[in-house]
Amino acid sequence: MPTTAAPNKPRHQTGDGTVTRVSMAFDALNTFPALAESRRRLLSATADGNMLTADVVAAIESDASLCIAVLRAANAREHGRGRVETAVDAVPLLRPRTIQALASRVPTFDFFERVGVWDTAPEQFRLHAQATQRAAARVAAEVNYAHRDRLAVTSLLHDIGKLVLIRAYPGYLSHIHHDSATPSKRAGGERAELGIDHAAIGGVVIRRWGLPTSLATTIEQHHSPEAGGDAAVIRLADMLAHHEHGEAVAPRELLGSAHAIGLGPDELRRLMYELPGASHERQLPADPCPLTGRELGVLQQLGRGRVYKEIAHELGLSTSTVRTHLHNIYRKLGVDNRAQAVLFATGQGWL
DSSP states (O other), X not given: OOOOOOXXXXXTOOTHHHHHHXXXXXXXXXXXXXXXXXXXXXXXXXXXXXXXXXXXXXXXXXXXXXXXXXXHHHHHHTTTOOXXXXXXXXXXXXXXXXXXXXXXXXXXXXXXXXXXXXXXXXXXXXXXXXXXXXXXXXXXHHHTOSOHHHHHHHHHHTTHHHHHHHXXXXXXXXXXXXXXXXXHHHHHHHHHHHSSOHHHXXXXXXXXXXOOHHHHHHHHHTTOTTOOHHHXXXXXXXXXXXXXXXXXXXXXXXXHHHHHTTOOHHHHHXXXXXXXXOOOOOOOOOSOOOSOHHHXXXXXXXXXXXXXXXXXXXXXXXXXXXXXXHHHHHHHHTXXXXXXXXXXXXXXXXX
């Protein structure tokens, strides 16, 4: 269940003044900066029309502001239908020069420079978001979770509501987010003090931007013990990220969160041992495959060591048709033989 506002009037609520502060905080998110290096890499990956999709996606998924800009543009292109959930789906909808223009307009920050009103918030937000993203990828691999591209986005944006609270309530972090508080206690403290928590605010932000409801719901529910699906994975990943940074996490909640996605204590212990400093790279999509479905099927059979007659029998084709498909495959991929074709297609993630 998503977290909801407490029924009692929060101590910090002061009528129209609070509404104004929160409204201004929402607007301030439009100036939240991207890491300068992330933007540089995205601009480099889109420098010419022959961009490599995997490089572009990796750069976008490395930074919340870049991810937001691209998803908003892709969903706007789809007439606000809120269908584009991932960077993987967004990139093919946008031209390289469009992505370059979006990135160029995003303000940036650098560790060695402070960013006006945001101060140190961008760096702190980025570090936790990326730690959660790494943990979510590792958890997803452990349980063979299907929606890893979507997790890459929701794990990056799961705490977006905190940025609203930071801008709306000076001293919010030091007052509520002290070192001894677990993630669930921090969220409970927000509800007690403010009448709402950052997860619920995050869902509002995602909807205001016209992004898919599926993303908003995951972010809203990522502190709920009853969460399932993406939200359950993000809840566990968030706690693992806090643990990795040496912050307080409730053991019982950690076990319960793992159990909700089918992980037992032994698997959880292994994850906690392996995660600090570990790198589990998600297989990013490469450029769109130029092969037809039938050609790809023939190439898959080649990769299994089948000969022409076996492929023809397996796919219900004549041997001459298989030869024609292979000729087209070699031409499209720019290779000379079956070994090169299989290696190239595997490296691109098509097989």
